[in-house]
Amino acid sequence: MFFLLSKLLHLFLMPFLWVLLFLILALLLKKPKYKRSFLFLSLGILIVFSNPFLENEAWRAWEVAAIPVNKVKHYDVAIILTGVTGYREDIPDRIHTHKGADRFLHPLQLYRLGKIDQFLISGGDGRVTGTAVPEAEQIEKVLLMAGVDEEDIITESNSRNTYENAKHTAKLLQKHPEWKTRLLVTSAYHMRRSQSCFTKAGIKADVYSTDFYSGPRYFTPDELIVPNAGSLSNWHLLIHEIAGYVMYKLMGYL
Template structure:
């Protein structure tokens, strides 16, 4: 089984909707075994967890644990570096080569990378992101958007082999080495920064966090925070995925003496 498959399976199991469905199946199995009291408990826990995961209260709490170490920084206040590394995930759907892609919910990454480049923080942007065979690599789609936003094509370097965050340890490492980059600004969503730094800390370069796409907006607490909302469920899902990914990457790093294979 490939690392890509393992990572995707682990991410799926970390999602609240998957966990709630698994509990439902457990409840059905217990009913078939005649254990109605245990089945009822499984059903109640499933419904309770799905409700909690769908509330802004839980989503904000989980996201705040991921984001609080990486506060917002204005692009013009970032230090100078040899390159900006823009992580993938900012493109929604599959498109053909002659179509400008749509940005996903984390498309702020692209905007912030452009802002940092135009502020003169680095002379080049390295865009990362591969694709399934037969599809256009995400890095190429992001390059097209960057060019549309005013970044010269000659200032963009594509790394098209990355499909998951840990691939940066193998592929982006070589790209940066070929550029002789000694320092980079790492642009990704604030909630994704902790796991990303775990990978980039393995590289022999200075990595400066350049977080964007913040999910927690501070405001007055209200009863609305307890009501289920599909957007809150999405944020909880992202957060759970990040926690699972961080634990997995940490385990790999420990097993391989500080390196992620």
């Protein structure tokens, strides 16, 4: 039930949907006072959430900062959280990745540098309906194609969300007492919730953020004034993540 509700919540936290809703209300309502109010509200939301500078500032405040590669210590295992691949029934003969592919590409770099010995990939099938190849298995295939030794990869394919990632990973770690030092790898925006979940599950791990949405500050007209449609989509992701953090807190997962 919680899994399904989280998917519905993702839809209703979309700023563009708010703009459409308030525009429709402005058209349907008869009183001029209410029509103007909803019209200005929709315009205000559109201006704020399409501003690249404000979007970047929000990301900078929320994301967990990067650690330079040369400062990363040696770790027995990197725990990689999935959520960055997609499965297509019509093109099943390859791996389809999203923007967050850095979640496994960056620890692959650390592996090549000798900073990581093994991988634990956590994540199953996140679909509400239908079935797909578990994401952990998809990422495993990519790492194998990249030349990672098969014995250096362990997958956990039952998790559907961050809470389950932590719960199932904790069980796996009990079978591998040799993994004394652990590195938790996920997107920078997702790290706050992930780290808290893993700490709550009794897993001690350092963190390594990847897949950044934030960037340097630029006080240029295209950042300060010119609206960007992509900012609306990025705000949706950030608002969803913050709401997820709050919900996890209320559920006692953090």
